[in-house]
Amino acid sequence: MHPGMVxxxxxxxxxxxxxxxxxxxxxxxxxxxxxxDWFLAFSPERVDPGREDWTTANTPKVIGGITEACGExxxxxxxxxxxxxxxxxxxxxxxxxxxxENTFRMINIGLVNELAMMCERLGVDVWEVIDAAATKPFGFxxxxxxxxxxxxxxxxxxxxxxxxxKSFNYNARFIELASEINTNMPRYxxxxxxxxxxxxxxxxxxxxxxxxxxxxxxxxxxxRESPALDVIGLxxxxxxxxxxxxxxxxxxxxxxxxxxxxxxxxxxxxxKNADAVVIITDHxxxxxxxxxxxxxxxxxxxxxxxxxxxDHENVVRL
Numbered sequence: 001m002h003p004g005m006v007x008x009x010x011x012x013x014x015x016x017x018x019x020x021x022x023x024x025x026x027x028x029x030x031x032x033x034x035x036x037d038w039f040l041a042f043s044p045e046r047v048d049p050g051r052e053d054w055t056t057a058n059t060p061k062v063i064g065g066i067t068e069a070c071g072e073x074x075x076x077x078x079x080x081x082x083x084x085x086x087x088x089x090x091x092x093x094x095x096x097x098x099x100x101e102n103t104f105r106m107i108n109i110g111l112v113n114e115l116a117m118m119c120e121r122l123g124v125d126v127w128e129v130i131d132a133a134a135t136k137p138f139g140f141x142x143x144x145x146x147x148x149x150x151x152x153x154x155x156x157x158x159x160x161x162x163x164x165x166k167s168f169n170y171n172a173r174f175i176e177l178a179s180e181i182n183t184n185m186p187r188y189x190x191x192x193x194x195x196x197x198x199x200x201x202x203x204x205x206x207x208x209x210x211x212x213x214x215x216x217x218x219x220x221x222x223x224r225e226s227p228a229l230d231v232i233g234l235x236x237x238x239x240x241x242x243x244x245x246x247x248x249x250x251x252x253x254x255x256x257x258x259x260x261x262x263x264x265x266x267x268x269x270x271x272k273n274a275d276a277v278v279i280i281t282d283h284x285x286x287x288x289x290x291x292x293x294x295x296x297x298x299x300x301x302x303x304x305x306x307x308x309x310x311d312h313e314n315v316v317r318l
Contacts, residue, residue, distance in 0.1 A: 064094030110178030148227030150216025205239030213281020
């Protein structure tokens with residue numbers, strides 16, 4: 001630490017972390033006064049891996065200082081590289097803003113995941129319902145269901161807020177419910193695969209199952225918190241013979257459950273040999289028409305096969 005230093009925390013965390021945890025650890029031993037000798041602020045990272053339209057430079061930057069002077073100095077510093085800087089009144093407001101962003105996504109994904117389960121019971125195409133609702137030009141934002149949440153942010157960050165609120169004797173009910181629904185989606189996918197195989201006179205135990213895509217989102221090489229890991233583990237526990245393919249992730253090592261696996265080389269050969277092909281990540285490199293034409297059975301959790309699924313009785317979509 002030295003006079004004039006600007007320290008900015010960017011990691012997503014619960015409201016109060018910058019002031020309660022970071023501030024006491026910095027500057028005190030050197031006798032430096034925050035807001036006068038050095039400056040401390042929180043400015044959440046906003047990044048969406050794989051995007052090229054919104055980058056670090058043109059994504060608005062929220063900044064909240066420990067003091068007014070801290071916020072002003074950090075704002076000026078970031079303005080040298082970021083197109084739009086948006087200061088707020090405190091570090092806590094900036095911390096809470098980031099959690100609102102991620103909690104908003106988590107809860108809305110939980111909503112459409114539950115909608116998918118309801119539509120399956122009702123015999124309604126959930127994808128058709130979502131597309132119809134999305135024609136409304138106001139008051140609706142399109143979210144799509146899937147096999148579960150992945151990545152380092154959305155499945156985890158809202159739970160920081162839920163944990164923090166317990167110290168205030170407050171139960172964050174929306175967060176807890178959405179987390180429960182989203183966490184259960186891999187198990188729901190496995191149950192749907194098992195039911196579909198049973199309808200085709202095939203038991204899941206002993207069946208060859210190919211997982212397509214291990215990354216938590218399309219066209220990236222990040223496997224953190226990916227629902228593919230849970231789906232693979234659950235299938236293995238039910239006795240399925242599981243293999244996977246992902247052009248971006250050549251190897252998976254699941255530390256918690258102790259299994260590891262290499263991506264298969266010839267995807268189309270494995271598609272032909274599999275009793276079930278389960279699409280978990282809809283990478284653009286896959287030829288979904290060829291996959292559907294060659295597979296005995298496809299369970300599509302991402303709606304990647306929609307353009308031609310109705311012409312193939314071997315396809316079941318989430």
